[in-house]
Amino acid sequence: ARWPKLHEILVESWDIAFTFVIVGMAPAANTGTMVEVQCLKGMARPLRRRADGAASLRRSAAEGQQVVQKRISGGMARLGVVPTVCSAVESAADPAKVAHVRELVAAIKTADSEPGQPLRALSELRRFLSVEAFPPVQAVVDAEGIAPLVACLGNSSTAVQLEAAWALTNAASGTSAQTTVLIEAGVIQSIFAVLASPNITERSDLCDQCLCVLGNIAGDTDVGFRDALFHEDVITHLGRLYDRLLTFNWDLHGRIHVLRNLTWLLGSLCRGRPAPKLEHVDAVFDFFVNVLRGTDDPQMLCEALWGLCYLLEGAQNNEDGVVRAVRMLSACGFTFDQNQPAGETHPLLVKIVHYVQRKDMLQPSLRLLCTLVSMPAVNVTECVIGAGALTAFKSVLLDTQATPQMRGDAAWALSNISAGTKEQAQHLMDANGTWEAICKMLEKGPAHRVKHECAWAITNIAKRGSPMISQLDSRKVLILVIGALKGESDSALQRALLDAGEALLKHGDEQAVSKGLMKNSLLALAEQAGFLEELHSLQHADKEGVYWKAVQILSTWFEDAADRENEPPKMQPPTMEGTPKRTPNKERCAVAPSAISGGSPIRPAAYKFGA
Numbered sequence: 369a370r371w372p373k374l375h376e377i378l379v380e381s382w383d384i385a386f387t388f389v390i391v392g393m394a395p396a397a398n399t400g401t402m403v404e405v406q407c408l409k410g411m412a413r414p415l416r417r418r419a420d421g422a423a424s425l426r427r428s429a430a431e432g433q434q435v436v437q438k439r440i441s442g443g444m445a446r447l448g449v450v451p452t453v454c455s456a457v458e459s460a461a462d463p464a465k466v467a468h469v470r471e472l473v474a475a476i477k478t479a480d481s482e483p484g485q486p487l488r489a490l491s492e493l494r495r496f497l498s499v500e501a502f503p504p505v506q507a508v509v510d511a512e513g514i515a516p517l518v519a520c521l522g523n524s525s526t527a528v529q530l531e532a533a534w535a536l537t538n539a540a541s542g543t544s545a546q547t548t549v550l551i552e553a554g555v556i557q558s559i560f561a562v563l564a565s566p567n568i569t570e571r572s573d574l575c576d577q578c579l580c581v582l583g584n585i586a587g588d589t590d591v592g593f594r595d596a597l598f599h600e601d602v603i604t605h606l607g608r609l610y611d612r613l614l615t616f617n618w619d620l621h622g623r624i625h626v627l628r629n630l631t632w633l634l635g636s637l638c639r640g641r642p643a644p645k646l647e648h649v650d651a652v653f654d655f656f657v658n659v660l661r662g663t664d665d666p667q668m669l670c671e672a673l674w675g676l677c678y679l680l681e682g683a684q685n686n687e688d689g690v691v692r693a694v695r696m697l698s699a700c701g702f703t704f705d706q707n708q709p710a711g712e713t714h715p716l717l718v719k720i721v722h723y724v725q726r727k728d729m730l731q732p733s734l735r736l737l738c739t740l741v742s743m744p745a746v747n748v749t750e751c752v753i754g755a756g757a758l759t760a761f762k763s764v765l766l767d768t769q770a771t772p773q774m775r776g777d778a779a780w781a782l783s784n785i786s787a788g789t790k791e792q793a794q795h796l797m798d799a800n801g802t803w804e805a806i807c808k809m810l811e812k813g814p815a816h817r818v819k820h821e822c823a824w825a826i827t828n829i830a831k832r833g834s835p836m837i838s839q840l841d842s843r844k845v846l847i848l849v850i851g852a853l854k855g856e857s858d859s860a861l862q863r864a865l866l867d868a869g870e871a872l873l874k875h876g877d878e879q880a881v882s883k884g885l886m887k888n889s890l891l892a893l894a895e896q897a898g899f900l901e902e903l904h905s906l907q908h909a910d911k912e913g914v915y916w917k918a919v920q921i922l923s924t925w926f927e928d929a930a931d932r933e934n935e936p937p938k939m940q941p942p943t944m945e946g947t948p949k950r951t952p953n954k955e956r957c958a959v960a961p962s963a964i965s966g967g968s969p970i971r972p973a974a975y976k977f978g979a
Contacts, residue, residue: 465496465504465507466504466507466510466511468496469493469496469504469507469508469511469513470511472489472492472493472496472513473489473493473508473511473512473513473516475488475489476489476490476493476513476516476517476520477516486520486523486528487525487527487528487531490517490520490528490531490532490535491531493508493513493517493535494531494534494535494538497535497538497539498534498538503538503541503542505538505539505541505542505543505546506542506546508539509539509546509549514536514539514549514550514553514555515553517532517535517536517539517553518532518536518550518553518554518555518558519558520532521533521536521555521558521559521561521562522558522561526567526570526571526574529562529567529574530571530573530574530577533559533562533574533577533578533580533581534577536550536555536581537577537580537581537584540555540581540584540585540588541584544588544589544590544593547584547585547588547590547593548593550585551585551593551596555581555585556582556585556596556597556600556602557600559578559581559582560600560602560605562574562578563575563578563605563609564605564608564609568616569615569616569617570616570617570618572616572618572619572621572622572623572625572626573622573625575609575626576622576625576626576629579626579629579630579633580629582597582602582633583629583632583633583636585597586633586636586637587636587639591640591641591642594636594637594640594644595644597637598637598644598648602637603637603648603649603651603652606630606633606634607651609630610630610655613626624665627663627665627668628665628667628668628671631655631656631659631667631668631671631672631675632671634652634655634656634675635656635671635672635674635675635678637649637652638652638675638678638679638682639678639682643678643681643682643683643684644682646682646688646691646692649679649682650695652675652679653676653679653692653695653696653699654699654700655672656672656673656675656676656679656699657672657676657696657699657700657702657716658699658700659671659672660672660673660716660719660720661700661715661716661719666726666728666729669723669729670728670729670732673720673723673729673732673733673736674732676696676736677732677735677736677739679692679696680692680693680696680736680739680740681739686743686744689743689744690743690744690745690748693740693743693745693748694745694748696716697714697716697717697748697751699716702714702715702716704747704751713751713754713755714751714754714755717737717740717751717752717754717755717757718755718756720733720736720737720755721733721737721755721756721757721760724737724760724763724764725760725763727769730764730770730774731774734760734764734774734777734778735777737752737757737760737761737781738777738778738780738781738784740752741757741781741784741785741788742781742784746788746789746792749784749785749788749792750791750792753785753792753795757781758782758785758795758796758799758802759799759800759802761778761779761781761782761802762778762782762799762801762802762805764777764778765778765779765782765805765806765809765818766805766808766809768814772814772815772817772818773817775809775813775814775815775818776815776817776818776820776821779806779809779813779817779818779820779821779822779825780821780824782796782802782806782821782822782825783821783822783824783825783828786824786825786828786829787824787828790832793828793829793832793836794836796825796829797829797836797839803829803840806822806825806826807822807826807844807845807848809822810822810823810826810848810851810852811848811851819852820858820861823849823852823856823861823864823865824861824864826845826848826849826852826868827849827861827864827865827867827868828864830845830849830868830869830871830872831864831867831868831871832871833871833874833875834874834875834878837871837872837875838875842872842875842876842879842890843890843893845868845872846869846872846890846893846894846897846899847893847897849865849868849869849872850869850894850897850898850899850902851897852865853865853866853869853899853902854898854902859909859910859911859913859914862906862909862911862914863911863913863914863917866906866914866917866918866921867917869894869899869921870917870920870921872890873888873890873891873894873921873924873925875890876888876889876890876891888925891925891926894925895926900922900926902918903918903921903922903926904918904922906918907919907922
């Protein structure tokens with residue numbers, strides 16, 4: 369069967385301005401009727417949530433918490449789940465409030481004694497749990513109110529189901545211990561039953577709230593809850609829901625709200641450490657790619673971009689990372705063969721590169737591209753370059769409005785491209801203004817990490833020898849290398865800078881011979897720039913590779929100034945050839961043969977989102 373595409377679900381045109389009047393469906397006493405007028409122009413304006421006590425949703429992927437941190441080793445830091453504190457420390461218990469909570473729970477338990485009583489009690493309890501700070505989740509748990517709330521999900525009244533789901537959403541925003549109570553009460557199975565029932569065909573708000581419950585469970589710091597959802601086959605349940613969306617009698621506002629929360633929920637299912645297994649989340653690649661090609665809604669796009677970041681960074685090793693990258697680039701009918709030379713520009717990557725230019729999507733789109741170019745797969749990096757990523761990285765590197773972390777990530781991506789194939793390094797050199805931007809930021813970068821990554825990019829280019837150095841101003845590059853060496857404490861970069869300095873001096877020797885000169889003109893410049901002092905200092909380096917290289921350069925080009933006591937024996941240690949890409953994953957593990965050459969592995973009976 370053909371799966372629905374996102375633009376088929378959003379049947380109305382994106383380019384028309386719509387005005388909706390949404391009437392709150394909860395007939396709770398003292399709540400009143402909520403009316404919200406929302407104007408949508410090109411789906412660029414986010415919809416507001418209910419005004420009477422917004423749900424305390426725990427979204428660990430919220431703005432400001434997905435900041436790309438400085439990497440520990442060889443790449444960007446891993447994305448982790450942000451601990452939840454909204455209910456971890458509740459305010460001092462008000463005896464009157466606690467007593468009232470117990471009365472409300474008792475009223476819900478005795479629902480059959482008085483018609484309408486459960487709905488009124490549910491509505492009031494939901495409002496108690498919807499306070500912005502420190503909702504009394506523990507009071508409800510202590511009153512044994514979670515099980516009755518879960519039981520209300522099976523009520524025949526959609527109004528009762530909605531109030532119960534709303535209350536459970538906020539209860540699930542508490543601590544892991546409180547969420548455990550929900551799991552033990554059977555909330556997952558009950559939510560799935562509601563999503564499969566006919567009741568949601570007319571009530572998008574009920575579907576929306578059920579997805580919020582699942583999202584808060586998936587986003588808990590305890591990944592055991594996320595795995596419990598996988599154990600209950602959450603992807604299949606969500607796939608069936610997605611397949612039925614076209615048949616529901618919802619307005620566009622309802623569809624947008626549900627799709628936003630569905631995208632957020634799927635993203636929450638893909639994050640956390642340890643990462644979920646690929647077989648559990650494989651189908652989600654199709655959904656996220658479908659979002660990127662089917663909507664202009666900023667909220668959905670951001671969630672989809674972050675979701676793809678989680679999927680790629682969840683790789684167990686480099687080979688698994690390549691498998692995931694190929695899976696992403698092959699999703700939803702896109703063609704990509706990792707074993708064939710890069711051909712036409714990949715339309716998905718063109719979109720992602722375009723999103724780097726948008727401030728509201730800069731962070732996830734940049735991170736996604738950075739992760740892709742860190743993959744040890746030539747064709748993946750070539751596809752990213754072909755989509756225009758070099759210009760995007762350069763723009764972020766020079767953008768004074770971007771955070772130092774983002775600018776450092778852009779420099780890191782450029783350094784990994786410079787460490788790729790000869791053709792990839794040449795693309796970097798040929799990209800208008802990119803090399804100049806790297807040199808400028810090495811000198812005047814806003815933070816150490818920006819300068820650090822620019823130094824790596826320059827060393828990777830210089831170490832390629834005369835074919836590449838001949839295209840550069842060798843005198844300027846030598847000064848940059850010496851300047852970067854001063855005060856640098858990273859032994860790996862120290863060695864790389866020494867290798868680059870050596871390559872530049874060799875190029876100077878070759879130029880002197882070809883021009884019939886008596887002396888290498890770069891030697892005097894090196895002495896003036898303080899290269900000798902740095903070489904002498906590095907003779908005392910802790911790392912043997914740095915020490916040997918410093919002594920070798922001194923004895924080869926500056927023999928008169930060399931310290932003869934530190935002259936190395938004739939047998940030289942092996943030199944480091946090339947620079948491997950530095951990825952977020954430190955360890956390489958032995959793995960079984962992958963299905964890279966044949967695309968993604970066969971996934972029997974698994975839901976595939978998209979066409």
